[in-house]
Amino acid sequence: MSASIAVSASNIRHHYADFQALDDISFAVERGQTMALLGHNGAGKSTLIKILLGLIKPSEGRVNVLGKDLSSLRNRADLKMGYLPENVSFYDKLTGKEILNYFAALKGIGKVRVEQLLQEFGLEYAQDRALKTYSKGMKQRLGFAQAILSRPELLLLDEPTVGLDPVASKFLYSKIDELKQQGCGVIVCTHELSLIENNIDMALILAKGKALAAGSLSDLRAASGLKTRLTSPQLLEAIALQPQLTSMLCDDALLLDKQQKSAVVKLLTNQCQLFDFSLKEPALAEIYHFYMGQCAPVVEVS
């Protein structure tokens, strides 16, 4: 196992009684990389997170966290792993500082780190207030501070920005980026595709317990065959000069596959003197919907 791998899962299967929640899931996240864990409700994301945390044992398969095989590990607490659950819920009569001090004591971490985090997350002013007086964003920042108390080398985040305003979300992603730069591997489970798009290196898309796709964003984009959109205010004039482009026109854009892209850009700049154009690669949401469309419809049973 390479030392650069933060977490890897090999051929994970899990069933609850006779229901198969995960079917042959494999992936690896390197240190310094962020992987988005995506999928519909009930796809198996939380089950996978619980397996990575060692909270449930997979029916089959192996998990390696920071170079250690989870199944043979005696004390999971020794692993430098942080976790932010979907709904941060701490005892709300305690103050922010008491909560962090409580977790710090459990993990054998000194109070200086708590003070540093309260300051870093802009919670110093509210540190002596009971949690019940905190806003959603403040609770989330406190939850995130708790998750990184032990300076984790692997961080698992379940819907870290749900319900947060854009500034608060940006702040959390800037913190995630700092951790990445320090070599932390990060897995983010989220439905907020447009928000996470610029903050991830790879994605694992689950549907009904199976991996529909896994890899870097550019690999997923290429494998999907989704096209790049080229738009320009002078597009119609250019097409009048180069009528062979008409077949690529859809609505107000040229839809280009990987092979066509550089040839068309060359044609537009050299032959049509068109320099005012923009290229838009398929967004993560389009890629996600493309792969979801490959599997049979997901029926949600309540």
Ligand SMILES: Nc1ncnc2c1ncn2[C@@H]1O[C@H](COP(=O)(O)OP(=O)(O)OP(=O)(O)O)[C@@H](O)[C@H]1O
């Ligand atoms: N303890 C359990 N016992 C039986 N079935 C379970 C249990 N936990 C989860 N499941 C089932 O396993 C499947 C996957 O659930 P999981 O919570 O992992 O999905 P998810 O992708 O996290 O969904 P969501 O996005 O809604 O949180 C679902 O069909 C769920 O009903």
